[in-house]
Amino acid sequence: MITLKLWARLARATGPRATDVLSAIAFAFATAALLAVLGGVNAFRMRLEEGRVDPLDGQLVLTLSFVAAALLLPAVWTLAQAAVRLAIARRDDRLAALRLAGATRGQVSAMAVLDAVAQALVGVVVGAMLALAVTPGIARIEFQGLPFTVAELLPPAWVWLAAAGAVLLTALGAALASLRRVHVTPLGVAQRVSPKRLSLWRILGFAIAAGAYVAVVVLDLVPAELSVSIALISVVVLAYSLIGPLMIQGIAWLVAKDARSPATLLAARRVIDDPRGAFNIVGAMSVAVMAGGFASLAPAAAAPGDALAVDMATGAALTIAIAGVLGAVLAGIAQSAKVLDQRREHQAMHRMGVELPVMRAALVRQVALPLVVGVGGAAAVALLLILPSFMLWWSSAGSVITWALMAVGAVAVTLGATAAALPLVKRVATETAAA
Amino acid sequence: MHTNRLEAIGLTHTYGQGNAAAPALADVSLTIGADGPEAVAIMGPSGSGKSTLLHVLAGIVAPASGRVAWRGRDLASMRDGERTKLRRSDFGFVFQSGQLLPELPAIENVALPLMLGGTARTGAEAAAGTLLHRLGLGEMLGRRPGELSGGQAQRVAIARALVGSPGIVFADEPTGALDRSTGDAVMSLLIGATLGHGASLVVVTHDPEVAAMCSRVVRLQDGRIVSDERRSDARADAVPAAVQGAPSGAGSMYGMPGTASAPVPLPQPQHPSYGAARAEAHVPNPVRDAEQQSWIEASR
Structure with a gap:
């Protein structure tokens, strides 16, 4: 609780910085891309389930949409990781000062993670709005001889919540991984050695x-x-x-x-x-x-x-x-x-x-x-x-x-x-x- | 008048604005290299303005008022790009942790300033290789900074600072991250190699041992010079002969292809105080002596 209060106070005192905005933009694009891809998969699933397309072709297209999603997911993950790096970039001086002031390593880590998750949350909200905004445009594309409808491209609410949760969890995981790296090699750059083949x-x-x-x-x-x-x-x-x-x-x-x-x-x-x-x-x-x-x-x-x-x-x-x-x-x-x-x-x-x-x-x-x-x-x-x-x-x-x-x-x-x-x-x- | 003369007149500088303004420099004037190369230590407690003075002298920070002139030319009259070029061609820098580029092997770190100045890569690497050999790092050419010890990394940083034959070398706490014996050895090398190049050395330090090795000590307090002492008893006993004799002087492309790579004859000490100091009894130090020996052997 103390950590949360201290984090909120510091966040109010420093205000948003350029890196925070960039980080939130990255999370927003990651979320929007994820929702757009899931929207496409949902549309193909619905068409197949409702018998509006040939079952064999429909199954194949659905499989291909999963393949396309699989191709794009690593990019979403990398984008979220880069966003986290931005979110906790340049926090080291502040974190070091907090350690000197008596904050425990856990408290300091929690504050860094809170920074990342807060920006991910902003990004998720903006990204969801972005996905909604581009859906009518995507609906103009024709697949299986039929144009999409906006309703097809909007997955159920639980999918949206799951996508948002996935982005937030990615932010959490990437933030913890970044902190672990910093803790394990505090001299990070100086300790860099010849790259492994x-x-x-x-x-x-x-x-x-x-x-x-x-x-x-x-x-x-x-x-x-x-x-x-x-x-x-x-x-x-x-x-x-x-x-x-x-x-x-x-x-x-x-x-x-x-x-x-x-x-x-x-x-x-x-x-x-x-x-x-x-x-x-x-x-x-x-x-x-x-x-x-x-x-x-x-x-x-x-x-x-x-x-x-x-x-x-x-x-x-x-x-x-x-x-x-x-x-x-x-x-x-x-x-x-x-x-x-x-x-x-x-x-x-x-x-x-x-x-x-x-x-x-x-x-x-x-x-x-x-x-x-x-x-x-x-x-x-x-x-x-x-x-x-x-x-x-x-x-x-x-x-x-x-x-x-x-x-x-x-x-x-x-x-x-x-x-x-x-x-x-x-x-x-x-x-x-x-x- | 010596050409490598750096003159600062009435420097003032302040960080922050309004009520939060903190004076870093207050009416600082000093001249470096007026009578030939010298090793100047700038000492003072934390917040006394040492690093700010170094940055202002090197043209990294513009003073609020006052002027800095290098070889008679006011740095303020130069465009930003010209000052950047000047730092590359006329100045050398050694920082506390070397600040070598971690992705580049030692030889490329040292060759980089020459490449930036337009020297072809082959020539730049030949010069860098020769200099690194002279500094006892012949086996480390392909090693990256993360694979070097602190002392070795600082020697690479010294080579990088000197490879362009600068007129003056600025060092900010160059031994701050090293243990005493390694720090002494690095400092000896820095002074010996810099003066051997015909360049002056300005070193910011809080360490009296480091200052004791310099021929001049300037003390700052609250941004003002409180003393400027020229010493005749500088403790330069540790300066290895190999590095004193290595460089051929300012302006030359030391070690370039076509230039003899064998050690050139030892020059006469460039500053009278060093002649006196070197004549003093050598204080035995097994670690330092072993390292000096390795430098000497490497230079052969």
Whole structure:
């Protein structure tokens, strides 16, 4: 109770800061994306249950909507984690002062967690309103030969409450994990050592998935139904998450080796340092682009007038669009959190005469490098795996162009969103003066 | 007049505004490097304005009034970008915890200022490698700051500060995070290498032992200079010969390709007080002596 009172008093005294607003925005987008995806799944479920669609096609589309949701959930989780990092960023001085004043470690941790959960709560409310606001727009999209209705896209109240609870629990879990990391390694940055090489087992995992796809879908060695083929494609797409960080680390290592400019060198070294973190920002978009590559085949492969094929292409485009929005918000938020996390480095660089444009360029390249490798690699893998169907794919030029434009657009929006973090560089680097 | 002259006249600075305003500097004037390179310790209790003075002298903070001139040029007359460039080209910095970039290995940390100044990476890394070898870190080129001991990290920071052949090096509590023997060794290296480069050293410290190794001690109290003492008995006995002889002087691209990497002949002590101090009896210190020996061996 004392902790709660003290937290409320400090919150009133300090008021909301820019990082609090960014954190709440991140939670809002995470919630809105989650509710939009759940809305789509609910619509397909209702159509199937009410017998308004062919049972086989309906079941398949419902399965695909679960796959799309599975592709997007990691991005929602990463976004929530970045939001938590922002929520508790720069609290360390205050927390240290409280410890010195006699607060226990538990009390201090509880206050940090309360900060994160409070901002998550604000984000959940704003995100729910955002989801309601975009639902009429989503309802215009046509699936299974029918446009959605707003009623279909609004899941039952318990789903909304569960989604809100999931976001709050994510905030709680991520906050506790962040605090644990701080407690275990109080010297965090100083203790950083050479990055561990990612396990090569990741390649094997992806190779097995890709091999199964080639054996069943391309070479037709094992007779399989369409649903099995789609399941295999989904497995290949999800298995990309295994090799994505490995590819990003490998390419970053090559870039660092030959980097001529300090900004590129810094960016590449930072990516090598945390390839999983780099992939988390671009992962959702990468797998969405890859899924889109496969789905772009569907209209050409299907018989004329086959609604399922059109649905697959539409679903893939929608997934890329949502992943693009999430990726853009994530890039902006994650880079802002990184600038705050690395404030001592930025201050040191400013003092030793590193120009602000160099620091800003490093920040943008830190996103651009994994983005190009992750999304480019995903597109390349998709192309490679559908190569046997190339002629078929080529005959479906329209959906291919749509796929390519969606991918380029998502990349451009993400890079644009990174610009949101750039003003922070100057603020953080030059505030050294008052130290 | 020596070219590497830093002159501060009538500096005042205040943090906060209105009733909350706290004076950090009050009419501070001093000149550094007027008669050649010197090691100046700025001492004083917490809140006396030591770090603020260092930041103002280095052009990181603009004073509320007064002027700072480097080689005769007023820092206030420069644009922000020019001051940033000046800090990179003419000044070197060593902080309490090194503040090396944690993602970069030692050699890249040291090469970075040269790369920022336009030197090609190969040349920058060659210079950095030579300097690190001279400072006894030849085996640590590929290690990242997290894999170095506190003393090693500070030696890398010293190499980074000196690689661009600055005219003056600013150090803020450079031994604050080190134990006594490592701190002494690092301080000896910092003084020896900086003066050997023909540069002056300004070191903020609260440690009398560190100040005792400097040739001049400026004491601050409530933002004012209360004493400015030039010492002839500076305790520079620990300055290793290898690092005193290593650098070839200000303005040169020490260690660049084509430059001999063997140790250059020992220069004469750059400040009279060091000549006197070095002639004093050496106080045995096994830890320090062993480290000095390793530096000397590494430089061969």
